[in-house]
Amino acid sequence: MREVNIQGIKDCERILSDRKFARRILIDSELEAAERENSPDLKVIWISDFSKFEDYELDFGYGKPIWVSLADGPGEDFITLMNTKDNDGIEAWVFMHETDMPYLEQDQDLRMLTTQCG
Numbered sequence: 001m002r003e004v005n006i007q008g009i010k011d012c013e014r015i016l017s018d019r020k021f022a023r024r025i026l027i028d029s030e031l032e033a034a035e036r037e038n039s040p041d042l043k044v045i046w047i048s049d050f051s052k053f054e055d056y057e058l059d060f061g062y063g064k065p066i067w068v069s070l071a072d073g074p075g076e077d078f079i080t081l082m083n084t085k086d087n088d089g090i091e092a093w094v095f096m097h098e099t100d101m102p103y104l105e106q107d108q109d110l111r112m113l114t115t116q117c118g
Contacts, residue, residue: 002109037077043100049081056085069093 015022037044055068070080070093077100080093092114096104104110 005109043077045077045079045096047079047081051081051083051090054083056083056087 011021011025015025033044033046036042056065058065067085068082076095076097078095080095082091082093083089084091094101094104
């Protein structure tokens with residue numbers, strides 16, 4: 001998982017400067033993942049990052065929200081990242097089947113990036 005994250009960071013600069021590469025990374029790789037999603041040999045987990053949307057700054061006339069969440073989850077095998085209210089961390093909304101959760105919870109690279117509440 002660490003190597004994938006490092007490669008993703010390196011690819012960001014190239015995505016912004018090379019259209020052909022951007023299409024291959026952003027569109028073609030998503031289509032490939034969608035095709036492989038039903039394979040019995042691997043597990044595809046979709047990740048969406050909402051942390052840059054500044055949800056806590058929205059005001060629809062009632063004041064700014066005290067807490068932002070997802071009204072409904074997109075189903076299983078999906079993770080959504082959102083800012084905390086004080087913008088001092090990231091919340092991960094994880095939608096997975098409970099039998100898959102131990103694999104996520106035991107990932108050492110992921111554990112280094114998290115804190116456990118409670």
